[in-house]
Amino acid sequence: MLGPTGASGTKTGGRSLTERTPLNLPQGNAICYSGYREGQSPGEQIFPSREEILEDLLILQKNWTLLRLYDCSLHAERVLEVIETEGLPFKVLLGAYLAAELNNFGCPWGGTYTEEQLALNRAENAAELERLIRLAQRYEALVFAVAVGNECTVEWSDHIVAVPQMVAYVQHVKQALRQPVTFCENYVPWITKLAPLVEVLDFISVHTYPVWEYKRIEEAISYTRDNVESVARCYPDKPVIITEAGWATHSNGRGMPLELVSESLQEVYYRALMSWSQEAGILTFVFEAFDEPWKGSPDPMEPEKHWGLFTVDRRPKLVMQGLFGLPS
Template sequence: MNYIKELDIEPGKAICYSGFREGQKPGGSYPSYEEIKEDLLMLQNHWKYIRLYDCDQHSDIVLEVIEKEKLNFKVMLGAYIVAEVNNFGCPWGGSYSEEQLIENKKMNLVQIQKLIRLANQYPDIIFSLSAGNEACVDWTDHYVPVQSVIDYVKIIKKGAKQPVTFCENYVPWIDKLKDLVEEVDFISIHTYPVWEYKKIHEALEYTKSNYHTIADRYPNKPVVITEAGWATNSNGRGICPSNVSEELQEIYYNDLVNWCLEENILTFVFEAFDEPWKGSAEPLEPEKHWGLFTVDRKPKLVMRKLFSNLL
């Protein structure tokens, strides 16, 4: 199946974008209009599609900038849904009081309604909608039952015209999310060979295997890769430091992009900029180091030829 024909999506490069800079974080200090404008002007000549994770102040500003500055981006907008049940198997905390879980359910419905509102406000910019991100995988700290996700997808489809998906690690799509497959317009998978202890010479074949495991299982449903990337630093937490570097990121990025262009697979590279707010206070936490650019907007090795003017 050709996802482009099924979803009426033009071919193009895609990237995950979060504009938080040093000292900024969700729920705290947000990037300004001018900071986001600076980012998007950097990205606009090289990526057609960007993915946003949350219906928060950050996304509000991004959409405003794209509209006011007449930038040629198409956006996948997500609702960030939070825990509705406890996940005691999460290594970094998935336990909440019953009162908090009830409150979370209310907040999730507010997120879904805002997603619909933004989709209708920016119909020419937002090309697809996601009902959540990594909320059903076994290790998540914001676990949401599959039936809840199905309910949210139905609400979104009733309220907005854009195609609807749910962004998740490839593993739950194999079986756990099979009932959700019937409801979404396309499947969105995440594939991270380096998190699964793969070396660079195994990486692309592993990503291909992840993709085809899902695409072959559901031949009548388009599959998009909404996250794939390679970190450039690690303190050893989950990723061996010797298995990440700017050189390895460059190899995986080029292999991934070339394959996806050849196969017409829409793939959102993770991610545009490093995000120091993520994870622990440890500066080499791998979660902080997936950007193609550093947090101060300097190109890493993979981007230096394209962005030599920023060196």
């Protein structure tokens, strides 16, 4: 966590990152968890069962104590229920997914909606925030913080929400909850347009993906560090964590060159990320636990489907084989 956090000795705005005011967030190994398997999808509302979720969590508890959940769907509700009923040793950063409230005509994968759909989205966003509040209150002992939205202000998003509306949403949630409140976003909008939102947040959550920006593995961790520190320099008194950082293991060559992805490169980046973030004291959620075939295009080599440290059938990839053994 940037506060205290940052590369050792690094100065940001005249202050060492380790001199920032600390926020009382838990520390430990953290990972993004979304448990959708073959034939399951949040869009189609086909959710993992409680038994499947328990299977996943029993795998993850071997190395992680902190989970990030993306929305307040039945999937998230089941995850929280399983953690509580089984007495599993997890704490959760619980997210609310916000749908598009504005058109983004420049989005390359579709960000254009009818006014009727945008109105429906606004109503659903209000309902999602109420679900966030309800779950965070119900599972207050498990939910250590909440995130109001995910990647809905970056220029390429297909679910844009205006920054003033984001401020209002955060203020509404903060009035209802005792947990700290954040927003999860790519590093660029934090630098360019999110200062009004930062004022009402308890901490900043940054996403950084060197491989999406055509960085080779040799420069990847320095690029990640630069991404995070560029945000920290803008807000010297606001804690910063990483809520997504990872490396894909397959690509179809569209948007991500084939030579930049593999299980061996994922392992190199993961090791470097863990070493740097732990030394610097930055709470970092690795993206992600398991491959998710519902994501992206129908192409099975679509890179969006292949960020897991485990395959969709729960076999450890190279990066996890030292801890979990070779896949059977």
